[in-house]
Amino acid sequence: MNLVNLQDVSLAYGPLVLLDSVSLGIDEGERIGIVSRNGGGKSTLVSVIAGRLPPDSGRVVHSRGLRVGFLHQQDSFPDTTVGRFVLGERAEHEWAGDARVRDVLRGLLSGWDLNTHMARLSGGERRRAGLARMLIDTHDLIVLDEPTNHLDIEGIAWLAEHVNGRREAVAVVTHDRWFLDAVTHRTWEVVDGRVERYEGGYAAYVLAKAERQRLAQAAEERRQNLVRKELAWLRRGPPARTSKPKFRIDAANALIADEPPVRDTVELVRFASSRLGKTVIDVKDVTLRAGDTTLLEHLTWQLGPGDRIGLVGVNGSGKTTLLRLLAKERGPDAGHVRHGKTVNLGHLSQNLTELDPEARPLQAVTEIRQHVTIGRKEHSASQMLERFGFRGERQWTPIGDLSGGERRRLQLLRLLMTEPNVLLLDEPTNDLDIETLTELEDLLDGWPGSLVVVSHDRYFLERICDRVFALLGDRTLRHLPGGVDEYLRRRAETADGGEVPQDRSRTDADEARQDAPRLSAAERRAAQKEMQRIERRIDRISARETELHALMAEAADDYTRLAELDAELKTLTAEKAELEDAWLAEAEKTGD
Incomplete structure (x- = not known):
């Protein structure tokens, strides 16, 4: 069933055209991820889809009685309590007996007092309350x-699981690439007023985009493209990212056959050691407190040259406080911290540095340095601004007219221009779009120094960091060889049950789940056998396609023969597409 149709929709703000004759639709049960640069039109598109923003021209058609739940970045909040805002007029026995309501409250508002007034909440807490309210309905x-803004890694993992357990169609705008891969089946890219559509989540989108560019560019040109580099990491990355059909894995392998690893770790560590020496930051027998709470006790830990550390933990566990300790912005309550003599610290905090609103981005960067060397390459201030999304006249736009995301990019760029050899990054991905994130990752790939990153962006952590440490609430810092997956598993094992606010009773109904029916062993074997049959047929078709391309090249002057070969090729291509759909249908049955 079709839910929403956009027909030749256009919308512009002054000379800036965000949507240009866009026609598309959303069907029942679809899961769509929407990506673009900041300011590219993502939020505008979903506002038009939801019926919140009328287009300048064209039509937006909703199915009769369509119920739309919309979490907007600029939602307003009424003057009431959390309970009244989230639960409405539901009686306690009504919402306490509803499995969905309990799941949402545990996932987003666990431990909250529902009688707290909304005005007393922080901006992030109000966003969580708004998300809870929408998901309950x-x-x-x-x-x-x-939706992942202001959620920690556990919250994002819970949200992905919750969304996957619902039947509604979903359209999501997010820069969190792990979340896109976890919940979406299609990707829309808003670019230059158009909406380019791709099958699959973020990883499939990267592959499809790379394939399109491969067909449009010469081999040497495409090797310069960041999409190929990221694809190489996706293929070599965590095993969970490779759970794709065999024919898609083979296509990815062929595309990146000659692509080197994203980082030469040995070379970077050697270079970092020459810049930093043996001692970078040594933490010895440190105790760290925040008010009456002891965050760390008798901690001894060392950050070495070339180390790339991801730091995870629940909100309030002390991640930001630990970064401030490493950055010399506060001292330990006991013990001592030693920094190497050659250490040049760069600390990106969550607070935006105040800049002259009348200054221009190029001026703000060149006052730090006109050129910067990252790895073995030198970049001018203008080139760096372009890599961070400030193209052409945007480099001369007054800083006061920039968006929050653009100012965040400028702050990060100014930090990199100081050429630090130790980087401490606190939520560096906030307000950055995916294209800027890939540029940042590419820069950091060749950056020879030590790095500590606090981030809820799981994709960024896995992409940039070599090791993960966690603050688990036991007053120590633990190395997790299994990375974020191990962190989530440990948190689940030590969870205290995540009680519903103001509802201490637990019954058998609390554990109820609405899981889809499981396949029997015989049904699973049959599905897997059918998948293998389809894969064999796809392999034969791929081999014949290669033969046909060679034959068509030989018959370039024989138009009759060329037409015959082309007809066969089109038939095989159509059959291959049907087989891929059939494979995916069988894979969905087995959960592979």
Whole structure:
């Protein structure tokens, strides 16, 4: 069933055209991820889809009685209590007996006092309350604009699991690439007023985009493209990212056959050692407190040259405080911290540095340095600004007219221009779009120094960091060889049950789940056998396609023969597409 149709929709703000004659639709149960640069039109598109923003021209058609749940970045909040805002007029026995309501409250508001007034909440807490309110209700279409903002890694993992357990169609705008891969089946890229559509989540989108560019560019040109580099990491990355059909894995392998690893770790460590020496930061027998709470006790830990550390933990566990300790912005309550003599620290905090609103981005960067060397390459200030999304006249736009995301990019760029050899990054991905994130990752790939990153962006952590450490609430810092997956597993094992606010009773109904029916062993074997049969047929078709391309090259002057070969090729291509759909259908049955 079709839920929403956009027909030749256009929308512009002054000379800036965000949507240009866009036609598309959303069907029942679809899961769509929407990506673009900041300011590219993502939020505008979902506002038009949800019926919140009328287009300048064209039509937006909703199915009769369509129920849309919309989480907007600029939602307003009424003057009431959390309980009244989230639960409405539901009686306690009504919401306490509803499995969905309990799941949402545990996932987003665990430990909250529902009698707290909304005005007393922080901006992030109000966003969580708004998300909880929307998820509690039933909709036909859920539209989420940056839903992972203000959620920690556990919260994002819970949200992905919760969304996957719902039947509604979903359209989501987010820069969190792990979340896109976890919940979406299609990707829309808003670019230059158009909406380019791709099958699959973020990883499939990267592959498809790379394939399109491969067909449009010469081999040497495409090797310069960041998409190929990221694809190489996706293929070599965590095993969970490779759970794709065999024919897609083979295509990815062929595309990146000659692509080197994203980082030469040995070379970077050697270079970092020459810049930093043996001692970078040594933490010895340190105790760290925040008010009456002891965050760390008798901690001894060392950051070495070339180390790339990801730091995870629940909100309030002390990640930001630990970064401030490493950055010399506060001292330990006991013990001592030693920094190497050659250490040049760069600390990106969550607070935006105040800049002259009348200054221009190029001026703000060149006052730090006109050129910067990253790895073995030198870049001018203008080139760096372009890599961070400030193209052409945007380098001369007054800083006061920039968006929050653009100012965040400028702050990060100014930090990199100081050429630090130790980087401490506190939530560096906040307000950055995916294209800027890939540019940042590419820069950091060749950056020879030590790095500590605090981030809820799981993709960024796995992409940039070599090791993960966690603050688990036991007053120590633990190395997790299994990375974020191990962190989530440990948190689940030590969870205290995540009680519903103001509802201490637990019954058998609390554990109820609405899981889909499981396949029997015989049904699973049959599905897997069918998948293998399809894969064999796809392999034969791929081999014949290669033969046909060679034959068509030989018959370039024989138009009759060329037409015959082309007809066979089109038939095989159509059959291959049907087989891929059939393979995916069988894979969905088995959960592979």
